[in-house]
Amino acid sequence: MPRKKIDLTIPDLTGRRAVVTGASDGIGLGIASRLAAAGAALVLPVRNRVKGEAAIASIRKTTPRADVSLLDLDLSSLASVAALGRTLMDQGRPIHLLINNAGVMTPPDRQTTADGHELQFGSNHLGHFALVAHLLPLLKAGRARVTSQISVAANSGAINWDDLNWQRSYDGMAAYRQSKIAFGLFGLELDRRSRAAGWGISSNLAHPGVAPTNLLAARPEIGRAEAAPARRVIVLLARIGILGTVESAGLPALLAATGSDAGGGRFYGPRGPGHVGGGPAEQTLYQSLRSPEDARRIWQRSEELAEVSFGE
Secondary structure, X not given: OOOOOOOOOOOOOOOOXXXXXXXXXXXXXXXXXXXXXOOOEEXXXXXXXXXXXXXXXXXXXXXXXXXXXXEEOOOOOHHHHHXXXXXXXXXXXXXXXXXXXXXXXXXXXXXXXXXXXEHHHXXXXXXXXXXXXXXXXXXXXXXXXXXXXXXXXXXXXXXXXXXXXXXXXXXXXXXXXXXXXXXXXHHHHHHHHHHHHOOOOEEEEEOOOOOOOOOOOOEHHHOEOOOOHXXXXXXHHHHOOOOOOHHHHOHHHXXXXXXXXXXXXXXXXXXXXXXXXXXXXXXXXXXXXXXXXHHHXXXXXXXXXXXXXXXX
């Protein structure tokens, strides 16, 4: 029996500028394609220009007149993040949607960013944290909605406060969970601070459930020569409809970013059993994300580690 297609209506985004990280393939490309089809002016910051050009070609197959541009971004380098910030600030165009989607998952051995931070914490969290700081004037000007993509992995684990960069011992999955918890706490704290200071930004969270993306594929650049064994299981379960598809996995972030009823400080994901697949819907916030004190604490530490300030 054919699998029932899960979809979402995206409002008209003509005249609105959207920035999507991690959009050169997978879930991010699906998100970017839908935003382009809805009329958004897209900015795709990418690490790999060849993949970025291929992504633009893919978008223009379905939306020939898509307004889409490519810029350089390596989230594992704070200098690269700052350079992108300067480029967009020089362009001076307000940003209306920012979807922080890019991520790296479970290098088998501890690796570090260009700035010496554990790779997952540095890329998934600190890189995006710094990006928002650098783009803050443009986000304020656009009264933006910022959607940060976390993970079902954030439903367990904790912040390793005594060793944020996993220098004393390394557990790839524990470090991944921490990066997504920290990122989620940041997204919620951004909304609180915006409300308190009148920035006009709304910030919320999404997670894609579980889908056969490239997160667990062979990634020689992070020390994974072959696809993780779990990926084969995920592909099989997605094929028979238990897990999500790459297309359906992008819908919670699209709902969070564009839904008329989607608000700041809220959390969206798949509604199916275990929240690993199914149509997009609001979710109950994970216990690990509920402490405003933890959110303030990770915000302060992140400003120090990323060497940025939100000018408060």
